[in-house]
């Protein structure tokens with residue numbers, strides 16, 4: 001495939017916006033903020049997790065806020081899912097070059113709305129095979145200390161790049177997923193491909209799940225907490241943590257931890273899915289019983 005001169009001009013213009021001044025690191029909603037690399041207590045190898053017998057020794061997301069599971073998904077599965085997703089677009093929105101998908105232009109419809117293909121992706125066999133895989137359920141059971149955890153039917157897909165108009169604002173999942181026992185529910189975030197400091201990955205506000213009452217007062221009518229990540233961290237006397245995620249790794253986080261993404265500086269899209277697992281059927285949010293659509297308000 002080849003790019004036109006105007007493609008290159010547009011890309012150069014957009015990349016100029018990302019000349020980060022010294023001392024600053026990342027940008028969210030156009031504003032700079034800093035994030036520390038999350039320490040190793042926040043990550044565990046998939047096989048090691050499975051080998052833990054005693055509940056007391058399992059990592060606890062109600063204590064840690066989030067945990068990265070290493071080496072869960074194969075490179076082939078990631079690549080198959082990326083191909084499945086980007087091939088659903090038929091008007092030149094994405095192009096594959098040297099085995100790498102590149103975002104060329106936005107779809108005419110908003111993400112997952114009207115004829116936007118994101119909502120078809122969650123119905124594909126490839127998507128469902130991964131979301132309902134034994135490996136993911138094994139992790140959910142361990143994290144929730146459950147024998148047979150339950151997957152909420154509403155499963156979300158997101159794709160961000162330098163062409164995205166917004167990122168994910170700071171929020172807690174408990175504002176969206178209503179359950180009688182938030183500690184019996186966990187979100188599983190699965191990046192499909194690059195998810196690092198260039199691609200607007202998920203970041204977590206350290207220990208924010210332990211400041212629940214203080215944070216309850218900050219939640220806006222739109223259910224978000226802030227678009228200004230630096231100010232939020234300062235006000236709560238804490239820091240943003242950026243987990244290191246390699247291809248095949250996934251994250252589980254608790255519903256009370258504040259998390260966000262930040263502006264991508266890449267044309268390679270950050271594709272990801274997020275699932276909700278509950279320890280028991282009764283812990284599910286019944287308003288999440290339908291298939292995801294972009295206009296669900298999430």
Ligand SMILES: O=C(O)CCC(=O)C(=O)O
Pocket residue numbers: 158167168173187188189202259260261272274275
């Ligand atoms: O992928 C994102 O940017 C947001 C995901 C999220 O907020 C979640 O999984 O709870």
